[in-house]
Each structure stands twice: as C-alpha cells, then as structure tokens.
Amino acid sequence: VRDEVTLVELVDRVLNKGVVVTGDITLSVADVDLVYVGLRLLLASAATLEGEAE
C-alpha cells in the first residue's frame, strides 16, 4: 500500500507543482490541466474495475 501511495503522490507532484518557465505548459480547461484530468479518470476507472472484480 505504501508504494502505491508514493507513486500516486509522485505523479501528482510533477503534474501540479514545480517551476514553470514557459507561458503555456499544457492545454487546460478552466485552469485544470487536461493531462491531470486524464490521469484522474484513469485512476478512477482502475478503482472501478477493481471494485467490479471483487
């Protein structure tokens, strides 16, 4: 469990924090990065699959 937490945390950090030196980093809708939205959907669907498998 600990490693999974760390992995999600790590990806969350690189997508949401850190120095930006260019004006536009990713396409965004209402300030929400699409890459990030995509990741959340992916996590949500993995969790849903897991729930269905049980």
Added chain:
Amino acid sequence: VIHLYAFVQGLRELEAGLQARPFGAVVAVVGPEEPDPLRHGLVVEGLLDRADAVLPVRFGERFAGDDELAGAVTPRLEALERQLGHVSGCVEVGVRIVPRREASESEDGAAYMRARLLEQVAADELHRELATRARDSVRTSRDAGYLVARSDVDGFSVAVERLLASNPALDVLCTGPWAPYSFAAAT
C-alpha cells in the same frame, strides 16, 4: 526536442541520458526524450543525491532547441537563483491529514461537525509546531509541505511522531523526503 527536468546547483554527477545546460550559476538538467510523468518524477528525485540544490520543474516543459530553452530561462535567472538558494541543502517532507472514516460516515450532523472541528484544531497545532522546525512551509486545508534540511529529516520525523502521540484526534500520512516541488514557484 529538449525536455526540462529541474534546475540545480552544485551538481556532482548526472545519470546516463541526461545533460547539463549551464546558465551562469544555474544549471538546467535536460534530456533529449519526452518522458512520461512518472519517469520525470523519478529523474528529479534522483537528482536529490547528486546536487546541493534541486529546483524541480513541472512536467511538460519542452523546447524545440537550445535557443528556445535559453529564451525561456535567461529572463528568469535571477528568480531561479533566488529559489535555488532557498531550497539548497533541503528536501520536502509532506504531511497529509487523513480524514477519519467514522466521522465522514456519521449520520449525526452535530457529531460530524464536532469531529471536523477537533481535527482542525489538532491540525493547526501540528502545523504550528512543525513549521517552527522547518526552513519554510506551505499548507492547504489537509496538506502541508515542509522544507527541511537533509540533516534534520530524521529529527523532523521524530518530531512528527512525538506530536502525533499527543494528538489522538489526528491520522496523518507522512511522505518524503521529496524534491522540494512545493517550494518551486512558477516564475
């Protein structure tokens, strides 16, 4: 394509496949490939052991070539150097308040509010104590990041445990040490 991972100072070595691009006292760590977010994160964490100061760059900073990179970095050198000085010798420790299940599942509204209030008071106290031990700190409602000297990480962890022992109202997830993302502001 040039992918930007981090800015560093006091770089001792670089893992294969990465390159250092010096801009005066600031060194940009770049790579020729576009990594996925996980790889980007692992590269940045790997730099912690190889440089004195690591200022992480958010995933997705890519440039067509060296000229474009220089054009983006050069006007920001002063701010980058200041931020590198701030995080030098430090790592980030994350402290996240984990909501209690019994409180969130309670059907009694008053009991829920009481539990939330207790959690809030305890979290404020925890943050106050930890912030005094750190060089810097940032906090949102349930998440806090602390900029801690590498040499003090163990001492800091002990302090977290000691404070938690006296704070039965809190469940906490402590993570790190990380590269100091929370102290790397957009410039």
